[in-house]
Amino acid sequence: MIKVEGLCLSVNKKKSTFRLVRDVNYSLEQGETLAIVGESGSGKSLITYALLGMLNHLEGLEGTVEAFGQKNILKASSKEIRRLRRNKIGYIPQNPRESLTPTLRIGSQLAEVVAAKTGKSRRSCRLISRNLLQPLGFSEPEKVLQMYPHQLSGGMCQRVAVAMAIASSPAAVVADEPTSSLDLLTKYEIIKVIKSAQEEQRFTLVLVTHDLDLAFKYCNKIAVVYGGRLFEMGTANELYVRPRHPYTRGLVRCFTGAGMANSGLHYIPGEPVSIYTQFTGCRYFNRCQMRLEICEVKEPPCVRTDGRRVACWLYGRDEGK
Amino acid sequence: MKKVPLLSGSNLMFSYPGSRQKKKALEDIDLDIFAGEKVGILGASGSGKTTLSLILAGFEKPSSGLLLFNGNRLQGRKAYRDYRLRIQYLFQNPMGAVNRYRKIFEIVSEPLIYRKFKKEAIESIASEMLKMVGMDPLRWNDYPDQLSLGQIQRVCLARAMSTGPEILICDEPFSALDVSNRGKMEEILLFLNVKHGVTLIIISHEPKTLLHLCYKVLVLHEGKKVDLFDITKENDQLSEYTMKLLNQI
Numbered sequence: 095m096i097k098v099e100g101l102c103l104s105v106n107k108k109k110s111t112f113r114l115v116r117d118v119n120y121s122l123e124q125g126e127t128l129a130i131v132g133e134s135g136s137g138k139s140l141i142t143y144a145l146l147g148m149l150n151h152l153e154g155l156e157g158t159v160e161a162f163g164q165k166n167i168l169k170a171s172s173k174e175i176r177r178l179r180r181n182k183i184g185y186i187p188q189n190p191r192e193s194l195t196p197t198l199r200i201g202s203q204l205a206e207v208v209a210a211k212t213g214k215s216r217r218s219c220r221l222i223s224r225n226l227l228q229p230l231g232f233s234e235p236e237k238v239l240q241m242y243p244h245q246l247s248g249g250m251c252q253r254v255a256v257a258m259a260i261a262s263s264p265a266a267v268v269a270d271e272p273t274s275s276l277d278l279l280t281k282y283e284i285i286k287v288i289k290s291a292q293e294e295q296r297f298t299l300v301l302v303t304h305d306l307d308l309a310f311k312y313c314n315k316i317a318v319v320y321g322g323r324l325f326e327m328g329t330a331n332e333l334y335v336r337p338r339h340p341y342t343r344g345l346v347r348c349f350t351g352a353g354m355a356n357s358g359l360h361y362i363p364g365e366p367v368s369i370y371t372q373f374t375g376c377r378y379f380n381r382c383q384m385r386l387e388i389c390e391v392k393e394p395p396c397v398r399t400d401g402r403r404v405a406c407w408l409y410g411r412d413e414g415k
Numbered sequence: 416m417k418k419v420p421l422l423s424g425s426n427l428m429f430s431y432p433g434s435r436q437k438k439k440a441l442e443d444i445d446l447d448i449f450a451g452e453k454v455g456i457l458g459a460s461g462s463g464k465t466t467l468s469l470i471l472a473g474f475e476k477p478s479s480g481l482l483l484f485n486g487n488r489l490q491g492r493k494a495y496r497d498y499r500l501r502i503q504y505l506f507q508n509p510m511g512a513v514n515r516y517r518k519i520f521e522i523v524s525e526p527l528i529y530r531k532f533k534k535e536a537i538e539s540i541a542s543e544m545l546k547m548v549g550m551d552p553l554r555w556n557d558y559p560d561q562l563s564l565g566q567i568q569r570v571c572l573a574r575a576m577s578t579g580p581e582i583l584i585c586d587e588p589f590s591a592l593d594v595s596n597r598g599k600m601e602e603i604l605l606f607l608n609v610k611h612g613v614t615l616i617i618i619s620h621e622p623k624t625l626l627h628l629c630y631k632v633l634v635l636h637e638g639k640k641v642d643l644f645d646i647t648k649e650n651d652q653l654s655e656y657t658m659k660l661l662n663q664i
Contacts, residue, residue, distance in 0.1 A: 134564035247460060279459055304593035344597060345593075
């Protein structure tokens with residue numbers, strides 16, 4: 095249903111070209127859930143922006159994103175993009191309080207979205223809005239429709255954002271760090287709300303997160319991103335039980351705490367290379383415990399191993415020779 | 416002789432000015448923090464964690480109740496001004512807490528400039544702090560936009576530590592960080608506590624983090640103190656709410 099091939103994004107800065115996203119390939123079937131995980135600034139959000147057609151105005155954009163009957167979203171006109179966003183794809187932003195208009199009541203904002211997506215009258219839109227809020231855990235949806243965003247808690251704002259994203263029964267929903275600003279109880283509440291909506295409507299979910307707990311518990315597939323590159327992609331179970339890429343291994347060790355001292359702390363030593371640094375080899379080279387000579391001079395190819403894709407010379411040595 | 420708490424609050428109450436419903440953001444909070452302790456404040460969003468931390472940091476004054484530092488009541492401008500020199504605050508959103516148009520080294524030097532340190536002293540303290548938080552010297556002339564969120568959080572920590580505070584209050588220091596950066600940050604905070612004797616007050620909505628780092632945890636719910644427990648001891652009388660939070664781990 096979604097097929098991304100050779101997605102690259104480069105920008106020109108100070109007379110040099112920097113590649114922010116490099117050679118990203120993945121495909122998703124209807125109803126699947128993909129978690130894109132990685133450090134902040136690794137390019138997770140940029141990869142999903144391509145799917146939403148938010149990067150189309152940029153010159154350094156290459157590759158193809160085939161989805162929702164469009165041959166290449168990256169080449170789609172703004173009219174086509176609007177149509178896609180209206181009918182086919184929903185977006186749950188990272189900070190819903192900031193994405194809601196502070197001076198409009200929730201009811202007006204929801205009705206506006208429903209009207210744009212269904213083309214129905216204002217009155218029926220209001221009814222649909224109320225029905226949308228009902229299954230999302232609001233005990234008094236009518237009251238919520240009368241409120242302004244500042245009167246709602248973070249979790250309630252997030253649920254309103256979920257209602258907006260699923261209003262048109264989309265084919266796919268992109269959730270950008272939907273739980274990062276929420277407390278633990280609300281976090282699980284929101285993710286359950288999103289998952290139950292997914293079960294009901296069978297949409298494909300792309301979840302951008304740095305929370306491995308969510309990724310392992312609620313997603314079928316996980317893509318690990320580092321320095322704008324997709325380092326490893328496989329099923330959640332595969333990555334948890336047998337991570338292949340040294341970076342994924344480090345992340346899983348940090349998460350599970352395997353092999354660490356009683357203090358309960360573990361981290362990957364070293365610093366990530368800035369995305370604005372010219373680098374010919376693997377971006378993880380300076381932090382990698384299993385690096386080879388070739389890693390410093392040549393970027394590793396993306397190879398298939400154990401039924402998953404890994405971008406590491408440990409698995410692609412033959413090609414490197 | 417009875418040990419005097421470094422920071423002590425009794426019957427702390429706070430309501431935000433202009434709130435129509437006269438709802439109290441904090442009600443009857445009693446808390447004693449001794450020098451060198453690691454205290455965690457746990458609660459869901461809207462429970463009053465940040466409000467309490469702002470009061471403890473001296474940014475807000477309690478509507479009623481007593482706040483004592485080293486046994487002396489904090490009252491009046493001078494007392495608060497002196498108090499603020501001995502306390503530092505690490506904000507939740509590191510990107511919003513730094514000037515994007517200043518280089519990393521300048522950001523860390525800034526509080527020292529305000530405190531009229533000599534140029535050589537500023538350079539040596541700022542470099543020492545940046546090394547302590549593990550920032551590569553090659554990145555010291557970078558701007559915040561060129562760093563990851565985890566790195567900026569550490570720059571903020573270096574800036575906070577440059578003035579040698581006795582108390583460091585961290586508001587959700589890990590919420591924006593991935594697992595690896597989280598581990599690194601936790602280790603630096605423990606190092607500050609053990610080696611520099613800094614008293615840590617850590618606010619978080621994640622019990623797991625607090626149980627790792629702190630041995631005294633205050634649980635807040637809707638502005639009220641639910642529990643205050645020592646994690647090194649048996650706690651069989653915890654409230655239902657605390658148990659619900661702890662069971663999420």
